[in-house]
Amino acid sequence: MNILVTGGAGYIGSHTCVELLNAGHRVVVFDNFCNSFPEAVRRVETITGKSLALVEGDIRDRAAIEQALRQYQCEAVIHFAGLKAVGESVAKPLEYYDNNVVGTIRLLEAMQATGVKTIVFSSSATVYGMPQFLPYREDHPLSATNPYGRGKIMVEEILRDFHVAQPDSRIALLRYFNPVGAHESGLIGEDPQGVPNNLMPFVTQVAIGKRDRLNIWGGDYETPDGTGVRDYIHVTDLAIGHVKALEYLQKPQCFAVNLGSGQGHSVFDVVKAFEQTSGKNIPYKIEPRRPGDLPAYYADVTLAKSVLDWEATRSLKTMCADSWRWQMNNPNGFRA
Ligand code: NAD
Numbered sequence: 338m339n340i341l342v343t344g345g346a347g348y349i350g351s352h353t354c355v356e357l358l359n360a361g362h363r364v365v366v367f368d369n370f371c372n373s374f375p376e377a378v379r380r381v382e383t384i385t386g387k388s389l390a391l392v393e394g395d396i397r398d399r400a401a402i403e404q405a406l407r408q409y410q411c412e413a414v415i416h417f418a419g420l421k422a423v424g425e426s427v428a429k430p431l432e433y434y435d436n437n438v439v440g441t442i443r444l445l446e447a448m449q450a451t452g453v454k455t456i457v458f459s460s461s462a463t464v465y466g467m468p469q470f471l472p473y474r475e476d477h478p479l480s481a482t483n484p485y486g487r488g489k490i491m492v493e494e495i496l497r498d499f500h501v502a503q504p505d506s507r508i509a510l511l512r513y514f515n516p517v518g519a520h521e522s523g524l525i526g527e528d529p530q531g532v533p534n535n536l537m538p539f540v541t542q543v544a545i546g547k548r549d550r551l552n553i554w555g556g557d558y559e560t561p562d563g564t565g566v567r568d569y570i571h572v573t574d575l576a577i578g579h580v581k582a583l584e585y586l587q588k589p590q591c592f593a594v595n596l597g598s599g600q601g602h603s604v605f606d607v608v609k610a611f612e613q614t615s616g617k618n619i620p621y622k623i624e625p626r627r628p629g630d631l632p633a634y635y636a637d638v639t640l641a642k643s644v645l646d647w648e649a650t651r652s653l654k655t656m657c658a659d660s661w662r663w664q665m666n667n668p669n670g671f672r673a
């Protein structure tokens with residue numbers, strides 16, 4: 338299948354391109370590189386030994402997407418492009434809604450104009466908000482406390498409305514939990530700009546000596562060791578989930594599904610697993626809770642198993658080992 342991958346140069350997008358190419362699909366990456374580098378795409382080609390097409394463009398530019406969909410005769414879209422920093426979304430709500438919500442509308446218009454009916458969307462576990470029960474099942478009520486999360490809920494609703502109006506459309510809303518890790522080759526991985534917000538890149542930067550210590554945001558949660566609990570999922574497992582979702586979208590439908598490991602791990606679990614696999618000591622200090630953080634959440638993965646025939650197979654240790662290999666081989670990420 339010919340597939341347009343918006344945001345395909347980014348962290349999850351680049352890993353998904355590897356799995357798509359390995360599965361025999363043809364890939365067109367559409368990215369404006371606001372949070373990525375063309376080098377990531379070149380490395381996807383190195384890993385797979387296959388070439389892909391690269392279009393530099395913005396998803397808010399409907400004509401540019403239409404042109405790419407037509408030129409490469411795309412049959413499906415995997416839509417990663419978006420801004421993803423929760424704190425920044427509070428400071429710049431209009432930028433986030435414009436990029437993430439308006440951008441998706443422009444993309445859907447371009448798909449409609451070119452007759453492309455299949456889209457896989459990067460949603461997030463953040464759409465569940467404060468847990469009313471755990472593990473989160475797909476029918477858990479949705480709520481959000483920041484513009485980033487509200488944007489994800491809005492796009493889910495827009496896609497559901499789009500499906501009602503276009504019943505022959507094929508739509509998967511993939512709710513990712515906490516993606517970490519890197520491709521086993523060490524050639525591609527997460528490349529945050531500035532100080533990382535997320536736990537794993539912060540830990541790897543401490544290990545390599547870029548940061549003195551890890552600040553653990555809260556040691557007094559009602560969790561087994563007092564630190565926050567999350568469902569970490571290896572980015573390669575997540576990428577394979579996209580290939581499975583595309584295979585499943587053979588018939589018209591619109592469905593949401595969790596992509597997580599189904600297991601909760603605390604911040605201390607991550608630090609210990611990282612220390613064991615890397616042999617590095619991670620100094621840390623317990624700091625006050627980070628505003629907006631939830632104590633604990635993890636996925637119910639029953640639906641993904643039964644519907645997509647997919648489950649995460651890579652352990653927390655593998656996630657740490659692969660993150661560390663990527664960091665060691667690329668101390669400055671994709672920058673030379
Ligand atoms: P990323 O920033 O690494 O990748 C996003 C890519 O989209 C980047 O290459 C960026 O340059 C591109 N992009 C952004 N705005 C664009 C625009 N207007 N036009 C064209 N390209 C644009 O992020 P990621 O971690 O790979 O996340 C991918 C998607 O998954 C995002 O939609 C994100 O919200 C979602 N998501 C991520 C996480 C996570 O923790 N990483 C969790 C849940 C959901």
Ligand code: WQD
Nearest residue numbers: 423461463534535536537539552553554565566567604630
């Ligand atoms: C994980 C745990 C922190 C950094 C975010 C977004 C979410 C989703 C994924 C897109 C928490 C703790 C972290 C640090 C720490 N993105 N931590 N010190 O907050 O679960 O999710 O990314 O959809 O929407 O909110 O991920 O990696 O930031 O935090 O102690 O320096 O690690 O408190 O318990 P989070 P995270």
